[in-house]
Amino acid sequence: xxxxxxxxLENVFxxxxxxxxxxxxxxxxxxxxxxxxxGANGAGKSTTLKAISGLIPKTLNSSIKxxxxxxxxLQAEKVVERGISLSPEGRRIFPDLTVTENLEMGxxxxxKDKEGVKNDMKEVFTxxxxxxxxxxxxxxxxxxxxxxxxxxxxxxxxxxxxLMLDEPSTGLAPLIVKDIxxxxxxxxxxxxxxxxxxxxxxxxxxxxxxxxxxxxxxxxMEDTGKNLLKNELIRAAYLGES
Ligand code: ATP
Numbered sequence: 001x002x003x004x005x006x007x008x009l010e011n012v013f014x015x016x017x018x019x020x021x022x023x024x025x026x027x028x029x030x031x032x033x034x035x036x037x038x039g040a041n042g043a044g045k046s047t048t049l050k051a052i053s054g055l056i057p058k059t060l061n062s063s064i065k066x067x068x069x070x071x072x073x074l075q076a077e078k079v080v081e082r083g084i085s086l087s088p089e090g091r092r093i094f095p096d097l098t099v100t101e102n103l104e105m106g107x108x109x110x111x112k113d114k115e116g117v118k119n120d121m122k123e124v125f126t127x128x129x130x131x132x133x134x135x136x137x138x139x140x141x142x143x144x145x146x147x148x149x150x151x152x153x154x155x156x157x158x159x160x161x162x163l164m165l166d167e168p169s170t171g172l173a174p175l176i177v178k179d180i181x182x183x184x185x186x187x188x189x190x191x192x193x194x195x196x197x198x199x200x201x202x203x204x205x206x207x208x209x210x211x212x213x214x215x216x217x218x219x220x221m222e223d224t225g226k227n228l229l230k231n232e233l234i235r236a237a238y239l240g241e242s
Contacts, residue, residue, distance in 0.1 A: 006031045006162060006193050007052070007084075010063040014044075014051050021047050023217045024060075029162065034184070034194040036225065038201040038238055039214035045197035046089050048214070049164050052195075053086045054079040066162070080109055083161035087168065091151040095140035099131050102139055102150055106157030117157070124153045127186065145176035152183065162193045169200040181207050201238040205229045213238070 007029040014022040021044050029035045039045050050056045052064060054076040064072045066082055074082070085106075094102050103124060107117045125132035128149050134142060142150060148168055155163055165184065169177045181203050188194050198204035205211050208225035213234065221228070228234050 004030050005065075006033075006067060007195065008063075008065040009048075009052070010065075011060070012048075012051060012058055012062040012064065013060045014047055014056060014062075015059055016047075016056075021217050022051065024062075025214070025217070025219050027212055027219065029193060029195050031161075031193055032188075032191075033209045034188050034196065034207055034225075036204040036208040036211045037195070037197045037214050038199070038204055038211055038228075039197075040238075041199060043214045044217045045199075045214055046166055047217075049086055049166050049195070049197055052079070052084065052164065077109065080158055080160075083159075084164065085155040085158040085160035085162075086164045087151045087155040087166065089166035090170065091147045093139040093142075093147050093150050093154065096138055098138055099135045099142070099150060102154050103131075103157050106154035107159075109158065120157055120159065124156055127156075127183065128153050144172050145179065148172060148176075148180055149183065152180075152187070156187065156192070160192060162195060163187065165194065165196045167198060167200075168196070169198060169203060177203060201234070202229070205234075 005028060009025060009027040011024045012022055013024050037045050037048060051058055054074050058072055062072055066084060071079060071082060094105060103121055110117065130146055131149055131153055134146065139147065139150060168180050184194060185207055196204055205225040205228050211223065211225050211228045212219050213221040
């Protein structure tokens with residue numbers, strides 16, 4: 001049964017060694033939404049996505065539910081199988097593999113479904129014509145914007161219900177950032193729910209249905225993207241306006 005509440009984090013705690021980084025955060029993502037988590041460098045945004053992805057352990061009474069099922073302690077591969085995929089910070093594409101090979105890596109958990117993977121590759125190329133033009137080139141020869149597109153496209157090859165994006169704007173020129181966020185909106189329109197973390201609060205809030213503000217490992221505010229964009233405190237602290 002499809003739940004309106006796709007992802008639900010309750011009381012999520014994460015420690016690195018003896019440093020507590022997330023202090024019991026609560027976040028919800030509903031099916032069909034674009035939700036963003038904004039916050040300064042080091043607030044714990046990447047840690048939140050890694051915690052959901054099963055890449056780092058949670059402590060105390062942390063609970064993460066996806067489609068009403070408990071995924072708190074699942075391994076990363078199992079989380080992908082359930083329908084959550086991550087486009088990591090810094091893109092992390094495979095530099096020596098071609099565009100096509102990078103995309104195939106995104107589908108490795110269903111590599112046996114050759115026909116399905118082929119069809120999805122076609123669909124991804126329709127969405128990212130630049131990648132099709134460069135499909136035989138190695139990842140490292142792509143521009144920064146193209147590498148970011150490849151990272152998103154690779155995550156989509158897992159056929160996720162929830163796509164998580166870690167700082168897709170990093171290191172890209174403003175016009176390229178605009179393109180990337182247009183693509184994110186398109187992906188969402190086609191039916192994929194999106195959870196996005198960003199330091200670029202302005203663009204993230206402008207595409208998001210709802211946003212959370214993470215500060216020192218605590219959620220300190222949540223509202224619609226629209227309201228957060230016009231909130232005076234947010235404008236002063238995160239949008240460089242006062
Ligand atoms: P950034 O934009 O820099 O990635 P962020 O909000 O995503 O910021 P995190 O990367 O989640 O922040 O880091 C949160 C805190 O945890 C920071 O203080 C960081 O130094 C610390 N941290 C992150 N990874 C580790 C690790 N592997 N070991 C120890 N501390 C870590």
